[in-house]
Amino acid sequence: MELCLERGVGVSEKRMVLALARVLRYIDPSAEEIAFLQSLPGPELTLSAGDIFPRSHDRDDLYLLLDGWAVNAAISADGAERIHSVHLPGDMVGMANLVLDAPSDAIYALTAVQLKQLSCSVLREMFERFHRLAAVTMLIAQEERALKHEWNLLHTATATSRFAGFLYRINERVNHLNEIAGFDRTIPLTQKQIAEAVGVTPAYINRLIQTFRANDLIKYQRSQLQVLDHESLGSLSALHEWRVEKPKWLPAPT
């Protein structure tokens, strides 16, 4: 039965696969590497939808998202929000704030989430002792950057293709997590949030949603979105499958 699989060994397997999802795209981690990632020091928190990730001491906090959805949003003076990125399990969240002395963006949960709160000292240890994981961390940062570059290309295009591209990339990740760990494929975003992420007004996103719905590209109700036609979203946005390269130059595993 379904219920059986969700207990005992099954569930902890799933948990691990989700938490490592991002790293697994680049390497097959060694036993030591897995052990390091599994036993990262720091409290494990559970938040519910809408909660803001706690900022501890010197702003140098990092989170490893273990389960659930979160977003990284900038809140401007007039209360308007802009969503920079949508985070899924396996994401290391808060890294972009490492370098700047003015925070200005907040991370909050879209659904119930589980996360591991880390401090920067784990980065130090990683760079000193787990060279390959350190390199992968840099690669993931580069991947995010490349994604932003791509997003910039979409920004000259029409809002339709931007919306399509947004959904296409998210759905890609969701599908992947679904395959490797049975992650639920519905995307939990209100229209306002979608608008903030795509970069249009809520009023206009509504019209776009209606078009997409009419063309059977998506299903949307009550802040729950489901992609029905992944391929069409890809061609609408003129994006192709996102494929990361497994680099050959990486340091040897520890």
Added chain:
Amino acid sequence: MELCLERGVGVSEKRMVLALARVLRYIDPSAEEIAFLQSLPGPELTLSAGDIFPRSHDRDDLYLLLDGWAVNAAISADGAERIHSVHLPGDMVGMANLVLDAPSDAIYALTAVQLKQLSCSVLREMFERFHRLAAVTMLIAQEERALKHEWNLLHTATATSRFAGFLYRINERVNHLNEIAGFDRTIPLTQKQIAEAVGVTPAYINRLIQTFRANDLIKYQRSQLQVLDHESLGSLSALHEWRVEKPKWLPAPT
């Protein structure tokens, strides 16, 4: 005299400061770290304006920009270009391509440039032996990412503030290089290139340039731009000074 400073030791000092400019914002490198960066294996090339950076073997090439201006541009099927980023001395160029198996973007010189062509194996050595430099490399990637986030915020705003923000950030870097190494402060971009970077049409950028010129914000002629009023560009774009944090958690120097 000026001319004296530009010869002998002076000039090689300058060269080094330029090439390390980016790293220096995060750490004071040790003698070993400097030695490593100075003696990176790989050919040193000189290109002239308009030249495309050579892509060698397996696409895994990296360049350290030693002097001059370059851009990273995506060229779409219909020949339209979009400029992702403008590169200055000290930039490690080509990193974003590390992770993707579809290149799609080219790097070309805006002025005469000097660069060091590297292969990915230097990254491996860096991650294995120079932990602090490796961490700084990741931080720079995060910095780029944060810059893109900021750019995204501007993308909802009007083209005026986007243009202002674009110039503001570039000028910031140019000023910095000018202070530490006497780098020339004129920005070598055609209107078409500015348009491709800001994300508007050349026709419209022209109108914006005229406004900016009329308000004594910039000087522009023959593809040479000079910022006259840095502060006003900042307030027009609603951006504040970009300040990177020197992190305390970094690994010890090698």
Added chain:
DNA sequence: CGCGTAATTGAATCATTTCAAATATCGTGG
């Protein structure tokens, strides 16, 4: 002097915003 590239201008068009109001939906407490 003339050619090629870069910059400038005009007028029509369009995608998206703005703003305000109307409607739907959920969870909650009575």
Added chain:
DNA sequence: CCACGATATTTGAAATGATTCAATTACGCG
């Protein structure tokens, strides 16, 4: 089970920033 308030979605019409496209002008270089 219903009414209520809060939040989320939907709609309309007017205003606008930016594009498009084609044509014109300026500039530098051989």
